[in-house]
Amino acid sequence: MKKSNMTAELQLLKLIETLSDKKKTLSYKEFISVLSATKSIHNNKQLIDNLIQSLRVLSQTKVYNKNNLTKREKQVFLLIGEGLKNIDIANEFNLSKSTVETHRKNIRKKLKLNSNENLFAVALQYSMQYQNGNGDDNF
16 A cells, blocks of 8 residues: 555544544534545545535435335435445345345335435435434434
């Protein structure tokens, strides 16, 4: 790994550790900054750019009502936000991969999301809120 990449990675790890120690969450702007900084050490810069763009679009749109999701869809949604693949989600709940794909399709339809990138961005937001104890109240 290049020295500059190692320095960037260490800085990001230090920031995450500091936030964790202080039990602080990132603001939207701080989170975008961290994602932007991640581009210098991540192999897939386009993925990071797509995620940032999706988050920017989502921040300017309505709040999504996840209350019309079923219990299982909420569980799948949470794991999507944690970055799990369909097969991993299927294994977690002892479901078939096609059942998970159907859940993803239904979640996208109910939340009126037009792409998998937007689904992941909204699921990531939900996952972060859930981890901070706000998953069921502030979505």
